[in-house]
Structure formats: structure tokens, C-alpha cells
Amino acid sequence: MYHEPVLFSESLDALHIRPDGVYVDATFGGGGHSRGILSRLGDNGRLYAFDQDDDAAANAQQVPFAGDERFVFVDSNFRHLKRSLRVEGQPPATIDGILADLGVSSYQIDTPERGFSYRFDASLDMRMNPQDERSAADVLNTFSANDLQRVLSEYGEVRNARTLAQAIVQHREKKAFRTTGELVALCEPLAMGERWRYLSQVFQALRMEVNDEVGALRDFLADALEMLAPGGRLAVIAYHSIEDRLVKNFLKTGDPEGQVQKDFYGNIARPWNIITKKAIEPMDAEIQRNARARSAKLRVGEKARGRPDE
Numbered sequence: 001m002y003h004e005p006v007l008f009s010e011s012l013d014a015l016h017i018r019p020d021g022v023y024v025d026a027t028f029g030g031g032g033h034s035r036g037i038l039s040r041l042g043d044n045g046r047l048y049a050f051d052q053d054d055d056a057a058a059n060a061q062q063v064p065f066a067g068d069e070r071f072v073f074v075d076s077n078f079r080h081l082k083r084s085l086r087v088e089g090q091p092p093a094t095i096d097g098i099l100a101d102l103g104v105s106s107y108q109i110d111t112p113e114r115g116f117s118y119r120f121d122a123s124l125d126m127r128m129n130p131q132d133e134r135s136a137a138d139v140l141n142t143f144s145a146n147d148l149q150r151v152l153s154e155y156g157e158v159r160n161a162r163t164l165a166q167a168i169v170q171h172r173e174k175k176a177f178r179t180t181g182e183l184v185a186l187c188e189p190l191a192m193g194e195r196w197r198y199l200s201q202v203f204q205a206l207r208m209e210v211n212d213e214v215g216a217l218r219d220f221l222a223d224a225l226e227m228l229a230p231g232g233r234l235a236v237i238a239y240h241s242i243e244d245r246l247v248k249n250f251l252k253t254g255d256p257e258g259q260v261q262k263d264f265y266g267n268i269a270r271p272w273n274i275i276t277k278k279a280i281e282p283m284d285a286e287i288q289r290n291a292r293a294r295s296a297k298l299r300v301g302e303k304a305r306g307r308p309d310e
């Protein structure tokens, strides 16, 4: 299977799908969630599915998506949600529900030549979009020791980030990084705790930097608020504490940092009704079936309908 969708029924239920509504799956991947959305839409419904990955785009050309007139694949980074939907003829405040299931798919991780996994020796690529300029090798070979340390500790929570960052810089002075195997060999003697956990943290940190995943999420959240119709729903499944925190703050205040926003008259802005006071997490049975679901957190908001004077 390309990718088993996480929190499948929970996220679809959260969208409150209306059969004739307009929906966005921001992270198409293997199309698991998209299938579910289509199955709840009637003939007049519409689904825009985004993905920046070529293999995901190829999935969208297959049955049941190909030939389904309700389905439109948008080959774009979801950070350009508003711009891309405008090109499709969809103005702001016209979408009934948006789903984002962040990160990478199992297929991407399990495809050795993409370089996402420490389990295979491959080129240090890690780009979701092959047109992007910067690969993981570029990050390792060009970032300063301070920037490497920041990436490793913020995105990977690598405990000895400073030591590893310095070792990376020393290594590349002799030989530039090209393969995942070279990075694994450098990490192994420095690994703290379990080997697999340490390597996962290092690889995750690099992947998040290469794809600017946090920056893309910030841009996406702002666009999602503009694109939703009042009463429309946003459902986000995050797998990383930084991403979950941004979503939580954004639903609370309309700002990813959680800064209270005020309008012209000094009233506190509340752009969302929070549907999930506490994040929804997968049941044990799902985690046993699909280890990838382990760290998933689903948060849902409904765009406020606005005060009568607005």
C-alpha cells in the first residue's frame, strides 16, 4: 500500500462534509483521505487535492481519481493555497473544508532513492518537490555549524546537536557529503540513546529544513483562514510538536505564535471556533496496525461566522 491514511474517519467526520460542498485535501499523497472525501460528496461536490510530489501526482492520474469530474489535482506546494485556488477559479471565502495531513508518506520514506530514510544508502536528497533547489546534501555541505545545530535541536530535538553539528563541519572539510550512508556512518559513534531513534531524529530534522515544512505550514494556515467560507472547517493532522503547537496557537488566536490579535476597535480577534479543545489522537488499535500513526494529533477549527456588525 502506498500509504495508510491516519485518523481516517476522525478527520473526515471533523470536516462535516456537505454533499455539494467544495473541499481541499492539501496533502494528497496516496489519496486515502481524498477517496474518503469523494465518497461523501454528491455529484455537485468538488475536491481540490494538492501535492508537490511527482509520485503523488502520478497517483492522482489513476482510477478512481482520473475521470472523476468532481476531482481537481493541483500540482503545487500547499503554502500557495490561495494563489493556486484563485488560478482554479476559486476566490477567498468559498471553501467548505480543508484537510492537511502533514509530513511525508510511507511511500516517500520507503523509496530508497528519495534519501528520506537512514535504512537505505542513497543520495542525500530529501526534497518532496524535485524542482526545489536545495537538497539535504546542500544543507549539510553549506550551513554554518550554528545553523546546523539549530536545525538539529529545533526540528530533531537531537540532544547533542552542537557536537553533531561540529562533526558534520569537520567531516565536510575533508569530503563533501553525498550519501545517506556517509551521514549514518558519522552519526553512529555519536548516537545518544537508541540508534534508530537518534538517526530518525537527525533525518527528520534535515527533511523539515530541506522542505521548509514549518514555513510552509505558517503560510498555509494564513491562506486556509482566508479561503474558508464562514462556518467552514480546517482539520490538520500534525506529527511534530512544533507543527502541532503552531496549529493549536493559530486556532486559538489567528496567529501561529499565539499572539493575541486585536481589531481596529481593540476587540480581541477570534477567527476560529475551536472544535477540538484537546487534540484527537489515534486509538491503540490504529497505532498497533500502523506505527506511523503513533505521534499523530488532529486539531479542528471552524471559521467564525463573524459578529452581526461585521
Ligand SMILES: C[S@@+](CC[C@H](N)C(=O)[O-])C[C@H]1O[C@@H](n2cnc3c(N)ncnc32)[C@H](O)[C@@H]1O
Binding pocket: 003, 004, 005, 006, 026, 027, 028, 029, 030, 031, 032, 033, 034, 050, 051, 052, 053, 056, 076, 077, 078, 079, 101, 102, 103, 104, 105, 106, 128, 216
Ligand atoms: C502524510 S502524506 C499524506 C497522505 C494522505 N493523506 C493519504 O491518505 O494518502 C503527506 C503528503 O503531503 C505532501 N506534502 C507535504 N508537504 C507539502 C506541501 N508543503 N505542499 C504540498 N504537498 C505537501 C507530501 O508530498 C506527501 O505526499
